[in-house]
Amino acid sequence: MIVERRSATRGHVEAGWLDSRHTFSFGHHYDPQWMGFGALRVINEDRVAPGAGFPPHRHANMEILSYVLSGALAHRDDAGGGGVLRPGELQWMSAGHGIEHSEYNASDSEPVHFLQIWIQPDRLNAQPAYAQRAFDPALRRGRWATLVSPDGAGDSLAIRQQASLRGVLLADGERVEATLDPARRYWLHVAQGDVGVDGRLLSAGDALGFADEGALRIEGRGNGTADVLLFDLPA
Template sequence: MIEIRYADERGRGNHGWLDSRHSFSFAGYYDPGQMGHSVLRVINEDRVAPGAGFGTHGHRNMEIISLVLEGALEHRDSEGNVHCLPAGEFQLMSAGSGIRHSEYNASGSEPVRFLQIWIEPDQLGGAPAISKRASAVTRD
C-alpha cells in the first residue's frame, strides 16, 4: 500500500553545515514505521552550506543516486573520479565491493541542495562504478 508522507513529517538532522530531511530512518533519525520500501532504503534531501561537505567515507553494496536540485556538488572517489555536478545533473554510484568518496558544496558562497537515494543492488560485491548525466527534471 502506498502511504502519503508529507514533507514536514520527515525526519530531520541539522548539523549547522548540513540540513537534511529523511524520508526513511537514517543516521540519528529512527522511525520503525519508516525503514524503507522494498529495495529502496534512503531518500534524503540535503542542503549543504557553502564550502562545506561530507569528508571521505565508504560505502559498499548500494546503488546511490545523487540528483542536484540547486547549486553544484563536487565529487571525488577512490576510483580516481573527480567531477562537479551542477543543478539538473545526477550521478549514479554503484558502490559494489567498496568505494570511498567525498561530496562537497562546490561553491564558497551559495548553498547546494540535492536528493540522495539509496537502492539495494540485485547482486552484491560487484566492481564500483560511477556515471553522471543530465536529468530530465525541469524547473518552472
C-alpha cells in the same frame, strides 16, 4: 494500497553546515515505520553550506544517486570517479564491494541543495562504478523521461537493480499519467513545486508509495514548475 509520507513528518538533522530531511531511517534518525520502500532505502534532502560537505567515508553494496536541485555538488571517490554535479544532472555511484568518496559544496558563496538516493542492488560485492549524466530539461517538460534503468535504455543511467526512475517537469495545469504494474511497487517524490495526484495536493518533499495500483494521474499546480520523480521498484 497507497501510503503517504508528508514532508513535515520526515526526520530532520541539523548540524550548522548541514540541513537534512530523511524520508526513511538514516544515520542517527531511526523510525521503525520508515525503513525504506522495497529496494528504495534512502531519500535524503540535503542543504549544504558554502565550502562545507561530507569528508571521505566508505559505503558498500548500495546504488547511490545524487540529484542537484540548486547549486553545485563536487564528488570524488577512490575508484577514479569525480566531477561537479549541477541542476539537471544525475550522478550514479555503485559502491560495490566498497568505495570511499567525499561530497562537498563546490561553491564558496552559494549553498547546494540536492537529493541523495540509495537503492539496494540486485547483486553483492560487484566492482565499484561511477557515471554522471546531464538531462535536457526540455525532454521532461510535460512528459516522462527515463533517468535511470537496469539497462541504460534511452540514454538513461544504468544501475544494478531491476528498478527505474522517471522524471517530469510540470507547469500549472499540465498533466501526465503513468500505468502502474500491480506486481511492482512505485514511489512518487515531489522534488520541487506543487502537484495534484488523484485528488491529493502534494508539495516539495511530499511523497506517495503505491502497491497493487493500476494508474496514476498528476497535474502541475501553482506558479512554479514542479519537479516530480517516480521510482519503479521490484515488489
